[in-house]
């Protein structure tokens with residue numbers, strides 16, 4: 001017993017001594033590293049003050065970037081002339097707008113700032129939610145509730161010397177042409193197709209034409225990144241020159257991917273089972289209380305969906321329902337790397353930009369492919385061709401409204417239709433203001449003839465998907 005006690009005392013003593021020693025060593029190390037840090041800092045300051053006269057730059061800071069800008073290579077643009085001025089343009093002049101400070105936006109801001117872009121603005125209308133913290137890495141728990149744009153800008157500005165991110169806690173619709181015109185390149189990291197289309201429409205409205213010829217100086221390139229589940233895409237849009245968002249609108253299906261009857265009654269794929277639980281079982285069971293929607297960032301919600309989907313798959317002898325499939329994790333890193341690279345290529349004009357649509361998919365294995373999306377001849381956003389609306393005179397206004405919302409190339413959300421009748425501007429239907437909706441609702445049941453619309457009549461349609469009014473020409477068929 002004594003020998004045991006002695007050994008225990010000895011052990012404690014040794015522990016105590018070790019602890020003291022470690023503390024001393026740590027203190028010494030801290031003091032030393034302070035000195036070392038101070039010396040290093042002074043050296044850096046000297047290099048900066050004597051070298052570039054620009055705060056925040058140290059010797060060799062841009063070596064990696066310079067390698068792309070100051071020498072030719074097998075992949076450089078044929079017209080590219082390597083020069084030391086390109087870096088100056090990136091650092092001092094080039095102004096970038098990032099739309100969205102969420103999953104994609106955080107990555108974009110970090111990438112752009114580290115690539116040398118210093119004049120960056122960011123627009124985001126959201127505040128930080130606790131469920132964002134797992135992947136929106138510029139945010140910390142004590143930032144919850146604060147605007148994403150503000151926190152993201154603060155983080156980047158504090159971390160990356162010389163970088164000036166200007167935050168805007170706003171909707172994109174809060175700004176007009178003069179705001180957007182100040183940027184060299186706009187990058188979208190959005191999850192909303194409506195916002196993306198609005199931005200697209202805004203950049204198209206900035207184009208100017210001389211005798212029908214597009215003035216290239218009025219073009220602001222749009223780099224657009226998007227993710228959905230295991231799929232991602234990056235695209236380069238030169239408004240007025242290459243396919244715009246609305247040109248390829250039919251690529252974004254307005255309805256769900258799987259027919260409802262398949263999901264509900266004859267599932268064949270693991271995805272069908274997951275969709276069944278998400279779309280039908282969740283609203284029916286309300287597992288987390290009445291009216292609690294499915295939150296894709298909430299692990300408990302995902303776990304619940306995963307288990308139910310697993311059970312359903314077992315009932316139908318389907319294999320392959322995994323937690324990963326249920327979660328539908330997003331590929332922000334790949335998409336945003338591609339987007340940031342495109343911004344760099346475009347800003348430096350050192351490399352040929354992506355032409356023009358890159359898809360990325362890792363549902364099963366890994367697949368990536370780039371193709372050239374083509375312009376749509378009669379695109380309602382960028383073609384400058386009047387849009388035809390063909391209806392018989394007996395068609396009701398309701399049918400026109402349905403066409404505008406359901407047509408795959410238009411996909412409007414709450415179109416407001418006006419027409420000039422007998423020299424007066426008349427609102428035929430407007431949904432977004434309750435009093436006007438009530439007043440104009442009877443028009444929906446009237447036929448085009450009853451409304452006094454004739455063949456060739458112009459209809460002006462306003463919608464949240466575009467900042468501009470879209471003009472349609474009514475073609476009455478007999």
Ligand SMILES: [Zn+2]
Pocket residue numbers: 243244245246247248375376379380381382383
């Ligand atoms: Zn278009």
